[in-house]
Amino acid sequence: MNTPRRPTPQRGFGLVEMMVALALGLLVVGGASVLFIATRQANGTTDNLGRMQESVRTSYDLMAREVREAGGTPCDALLHMSDVLNNAQGGAPTWWAAWGEPLRGYAAGTAFPGATVGAAVGERVAGTAAVIVRYGAPIDDLAVTAHDTAATSFTVNRAAHGVAVNDLIMACNYRQGAVFKVSAVAASTFAHATSAAADGNCSPGLGLPTVCANPGTTYEFSAGSLVGRLNAAGWYIGNNGRPETGGRSLYRVTRQGVEEVAEGVSAMDLNYLVTGGVDYVAPAAVADWAQVTAVRFDLTVQSPEANVGTTGAGQRLTRTVAFTVNLRNMQP
Secondary structure (H helix, E strand, O other): OOOOOOOOOOOOOOHHHHHHHHHHHHHHHHHHHHHHHHHHHHHHHHHHHHHHHHHHHHHHHHHHHHHHOOOOOOOOOOOOEEEOEHHHOOOOOOOOOOOOOOEEEEOOOOOOOOOOEOOOOOOEOOOOOEEEEEEEEEEEEEEEEEEEOOOOEEEEOOOOOOOOOOOEEEEEOOOOEEEEEOOEEEOOEEEOOEOOOOOOEOOOOOOOOOOOOOOOOOOOOOOOOEEEEEEEEEEEEEEOOOHHHOOEEEEEEEOOEEEEEEEOEEEEEEEEEEOOOOOOEOHHHOOOHHHEEEEEEEEEEEEEEEOOOOOOOOOEEEEEEEEEEEOHHHOO
16 A cells, blocks of 8 residues: 655745845835935926026016116106106105116115115015116107196097006106106096195196296197106015025015015125226216116025925025126117
C-alpha cells in the first residue's frame, strides 16, 4: 500500500521580504508626495505670479494713460487759463480745483494733499512716493455754437451733450481757456452761474485776469470753441485693510473720493526728467514742474500669498518693475 503523502505546508513572506517590500512602497509613496508637493508649489507660484502681473498691467495701463495726459486741454497745453472755482482761490487752493501745475510729484517724506499718511484703509503708506496730475479731457465732437455772457450760458452743437450739473468743465479756444462748475443744464445748453458752494463759481466772468466779483472779467467764447472736462487725480500707495494679502494697494484719488486700483503694489518710487536734463531726478530737484517731460516709475509688487515657491516662512514673492511715461502735452 502507498502511504499518503503529507501536504506541503504553505509558506508566507519572510521578514526580510516584507521589509524590502515596505521600503520600496515607501520610496514610491515618498516620490509621489514630493511630486505632489512640487506640483502644488509650482501651481501656487504660477497663480501668484499671474496675479502680480495683472496688478502690474493694471497699474501701468491706468496710471500711464493718465500721467501721459498731464497738462493737456482740448486746445493747447500752453494756454492761459481762468479758474473761477471758489476753492481754487487764495494762497492754499484745493488740490483738485487749481489749474496750474500739470503734474507734481511728492517724495516719500513729503506731505501729499490727496491722502494723509496713516494706517487706516485708504491712507497713504509712510515711505512711499505719490504724484498728482491735472488735464482737460476733450468731450468728443462737442463745440460751442454761442456763448451768452449775460445769461452765463453756453450753447453747444448737440442736444445730448453729456454735460451734467456739478461737472467741472473747461472751455477753450486758441486765445485762452476757462475752468468752471456747471450750474444748470438743458438740451444744447449748460450754464456757469455763480454759487457760494466751496466748489461753485466765484464769478460769472470767464476772462483773464480772474476776478471773483460780479460781473468779473467778461469774456465771450466764440463759436467753434471746444469743451472738455477738468480731471485732477492723485496716485499713491495706500493701506487696503487686508493684511492676509499684504495689506497694500495702488490707489487713485479724485474730488469724488478714493478708489483702490491694484492690489499687491507695496511701494512706488518716482523720478522726473526736466526739459534740458540728461537724467531723471528726485522731486526735490525739480524747480519748475511745468518743465517735466517724462516720469520714471519703479513699482514693487508682492504676491497675495505668503510662503510661495522658495520664499522663507511668512515671506512673499517680490518683483520690482520699472517703466517710463512721456508727457506728450509737455514735450518741447
